[in-house]
Amino acid sequence: MKKSSYEYKLNNVDSPNFYKNIFPYDEIPKINFNGVQIPKDLPENIYITDTTFRDGQQSMPPYTTEQIIRIFDYLHNLDNNSGIIKQTEFFLYTEKDRKAAQVCMERGYEFPEVTSWIRANKEDFKLVKQMGIKETGMLMSCSDYHIFKKLRKTRKETMDMYLGIVKEALDNGIRPRCHLEDITRADFYGFVVPLVNKLMELSKQSGIPIKIRACDTLGLGVSYSGVELPRSVQAIMYGLRNNCGVPSECIEWHGHNDFYAVVNNSTTAWLYGASAVNTSFLGIGERTGNCPLEAMIFEYGQIKGNTKNMKLEVITELSEYFKKEMEYAVPPRTPFVGKEFNVTRAGIHADGILKDEEIYNIFDTDKILGRPVVVAVNQYSGHAGIAAWINTYYRLKDEEKIDKWDTRIAKIKEWVDEQYKAGRTSIIGNDELELLVDKMLPDISQKKEERAS
Structure with a gap:
């Protein structure tokens, strides 16, 4: 890069310049605009x-x-x-x-x-x-x-x-x-x-x-x-x-x-x-x-x-x-690393993920980060949310996937509805859902055990 021919000399001031018009301290800082447009200069190697x-x-x-x-x-x-x-x-x-x-x-x-x-x-x-x-x-x-x-x-x-x-x-x-x-x-x-x-x-x-x-x-x-x-x-x-x-x-x-x-x-x-x-x-x-x-x-x-x-x-x-190891609490919704960064709770999103996870997932988080997309189950999840949870949690692919109209999904939905009618306010935990799947869809549980072995 060619250096400017103008010679900038040290301004050894007697009193400091604190830019109080920009940083008044008793107010939030100001952003002053001068309208000067600067060209991009992306280096070849970053x-x-x-x-x-x-x-x-x-x-x-x-x-x-x-x-x-x-x-x-x-x-x-x-x-x-x-x-x-x-x-x-x-x-x-x-x-x-x-x-x-x-x-x-x-x-x-x-x-x-x-x-x-x-x-x-x-x-x-x-x-x-x-x-x-x-x-x-x-x-x-x-x-x-x-x-x-x-x-x-x-x-x-x-x-x-x-x-x-x-x-x-x-x-x-x-x-x-x-x-x-x-x-x-x-x-x-x-x-x-x-x-x-x-x-x-x-x-x-x-x-x-x-x-x-x-x-x-x-x-x-x-x-x-x-x-x-x-x-x-x-x-x-x-x-x-x-x-x-x-x-x-x-x-x-x-x-x-x-x-x-x-x-x-x-x-x-x-x-x-x-x-x-x-x-x-x-x-x-x-x-x-x-x-x-x-x-x-x-x-x-x-x-x-x-x-x-x-x-x-x-x-x-x-x-x-x-x-x-460090006992560091990562906020759950922190992008890429939070435990819920790719978790969806909205029923309409779950329905989209059930059809194709590309609709509501930022990229293939399972392939790239080892973090499969997850659907949380709550009172708003509906049949689609429960089916999507099963498909993502058990990593079911293609013909293995469970459809939201499966009668066994309806039975799990009835159980979920009863939970919230009784006054529950928290999401349904993965461990609870696993027990339901063990009971209602034992073939799915068997596939998980086979993958683990």
């Missing part, structure tokens, strides 16, 4: 990076070494050497985390590559050198909220500090990944662009790529066209590509879900110039969470038309591991 062991872990009870290694193996199996899940990042502060990172490196997997995360100081950097890790992320807060209020420095002092730690990384042959924290509240052309231009100069001098991770720390990014900086995801990507000359393969987007926009913003970052989006499994992360890794796998598949040779059924296996 991929996913993972922060389950960094941003994800700090939002959960600390993971054990064994849990980290097991999850890492799951991520590798999910990627299946497709290179779509390209990297994952580790903390290095505790003996437990260092041991886990070491074991994962010793696995010898190409994907995901083990990287680290540190604060921008020399003491943290020593840990990276000791571990022999090839790439490290380093925190570079870039909004005046952080520069003036947290770091208590000037913009120039902050920039000099960041450049110093990057130089040390380069001197040691380590790839720096610069985490531009709070970029969606930062003075983009007064601080971000001058900083990134300096980083690109260092990259050119050293011959080592420097990655730029644009961090939407509070989920304030906006994906719509014609939005003003600093909130515009499109404009941020455009500026990094065109005003700083950052190659797409060196741009990542790291989003949060505070305003329900994390998936849209991440996809927009891809579409407008970033090769990578940063995610965590199940979206576990600070406050409302990070971008869910599983969501971006399906975004990738829709954009690229395939997911290469990924094993998407591992998404189901890993989510079950989090539920059982």
